Amino acid sequence: MQYMLMIYSDETAEATMTEADAQAEIAAYGAYAGAMAQAGVLVGGERLCPTSSATRVRIRSGKTALLNGPYADTREQLGGYFMIDVPDLDAALHWAARCPTAPHGTIEVRPVWAM
Numbered sequence: 001m002q003y004m005l006m007i008y009s010d011e012t013a014e015a016t017m018t019e020a021d022a023q024a025e026i027a028a029y030g031a032y033a034g035a036m037a038q039a040g041v042l043v044g045g046e047r048l049c050p051t052s053s054a055t056r057v058r059i060r061s062g063k064t065a066l067l068n069g070p071y072a073d074t075r076e077q078l079g080g081y082f083m084i085d086v087p088d089l090d091a092a093l094h095w096a097a098r099c100p101t102a103p104h105g106t107i108e109v110r111p112v113w114a115m
Contacts, residue, residue: 009101033082043082045083047080092111
């Protein structure tokens with residue numbers, strides 16, 4: 001079954017990381033993605049640009065409205081995701097707990113609705 005691991009963290013905290021800390025996090029994510037690939041569970045994943053670069057599209061009363069980000073005043077923002085294919089929720093939760101952001105952010109695990 002496929003699950004999306006959505007990675008939420010504080011963009012402002014990430015923006016203040018030292019270069020050494022940023023490089024360490026990049027290396028940790030490389031190892032994490034490598035471990036998922038080696039285990040044969042990785043379907044895909046990407047890092048997202050900051051919320052300040054996002055645009056939302058809404059249709060209200062037949063009219064299109066474009067809204068530039070950021071949108072919600074929240075402590076954490078969606079910063080990236082991994083799509084994995086594992087036997088069950090327990091396996092998905094195992095991989096989510098290994099995510100480098102888990103100790104200081106939130107990993108939302110959601111099953112993919114097969115169409």
